[in-house]
Amino acid sequence: MKHTKVIEKPQDLIEYRKKYSSIGFVPTMGALHAGHASLMKKASSENELTIASVFVNPTQFNNATDLEKYPKTFEADLKTCGENGVDVLFFPQFSDIYPDNYRFKLSENEFSKLLCGAHRPGHFDGVLTVVLKLLQITGCHRAYFGMKDYQQYKLISDMAKALFLPTEIIGLPTVREASGLAMSSRNMRLSAEGKDKAKLIYATITQKTSPDKAREILTANGFVVDYLEDIADRRYVAATLEGIRLIDNVEI
Template identity: 50%
Template sequence: MTIFHTPTEWRALRPSGTLGFVPTMGALHDGHLALVKTALAQCEHAAVSIYVNPTQFNNPEDFAKYPSTFEDDCRLLEEVGCGFVFAPTYETLYPDSYRYRVTETETSTVLEGAHRPGHFDGVLTVVLKLFNCLQADAAFFGEKDYQQLLLVKEMAEALHHPTKVIACPTVREPDGIAMSSRNRRLNPAQRALATQWAQTLANTTLSCDAATQDLTELGFTVDYIAERWGRRLGAVHTPPLDNGPVVRLIDNIAL
């Protein structure tokens, strides 16, 4: 497996044949690896980016606490057959210091966008930069971040980008919790409670208001439970059980 750091390096490395791309912020889990395996099943080569993107964090503390496990990530990627890892610096991706950015004016203003101002500007901008750097045939995104998936897909289509955006099903733990790098921050008490979060969101016999009430009674702070785009989507903050950190969890299920 080859690690590269700049678009110039990549132009010298890029193999012939189809290329699948998986953008990540590292702290990889089986959900990320499933995306890489899908990319390799559909393309001749796979490249993964590992970059914790500061422009999509509206909370600086959240950015500072995001886990970094680069060496372990590379080992996991090599084990599943990934051929290339792009590990850029901020200066590489943002020579403009983020003066130029991508802004969407409708889908990005609700749900996650309403609770995390500026988040989707950062996401769309960095994804477009990564697409331009890698020039992959296809890019693979998980459905857990469903609103993000929609926006990236719509952006690629609106800007006539040649990289095809492919959605992949959410990978879950045996108890139903969506795999997420943020799960690492949960202590055992919070991790047990998170199971009830996943079960409540998936229980569509409950209205969104009733699900919100049940989660609030369990101790969660609920940002939203809403039904859009044929999905039920939600975001909550865990209670600080046993002095654990407050962790924000998002998920969605198909209706």
């Protein structure tokens, strides 16, 4: 198991990473699971230095309760980093990332207004702003994202191209539990019964049915469906169960 160095201050990380010619980066909000581990392994296999971050970013939460309840498991996260080839864990505080107190923000005016963006005002402004900051701080050549949140992955990939960032944005397939449920830090907040029921999301969106029919199936089983839509070649869903919002997507 690798010893993972913890760095808290952006300037310290900027200095530390200067001597490396190939840097891979995995941004996370902690509560790490096998999906994160797959990103870390990939980054470690392709780069001289692998950095992961744990930062629960307040600017992307439009629900204060959701932010408050987000799982925080630092010691376990550090262990996961060491087990999966991470050299540095970047663990900043709000004032480190937002010395301007979020005075400056990045917005996208098309895809970010659909799906999650339509139901979570300001969410993607927060996501894009923090990711841009993290890419600048880490100076990474490659950044790795899971495609469970495909809308997020697509927006970040498009942002990197639009702003001429030197970072290659790499998307890896969604890691799923044996039931098909997409791995998520939020899953640990579900009861055993809820977790069993949550597998219906994947089972339903992979059926050859219309979005309306799929939405009906989930609603009939106790889910509150924010959206279930087909856009281009992908079906997207966000559904709440036991007060916990779960997202997924599949190619169609």
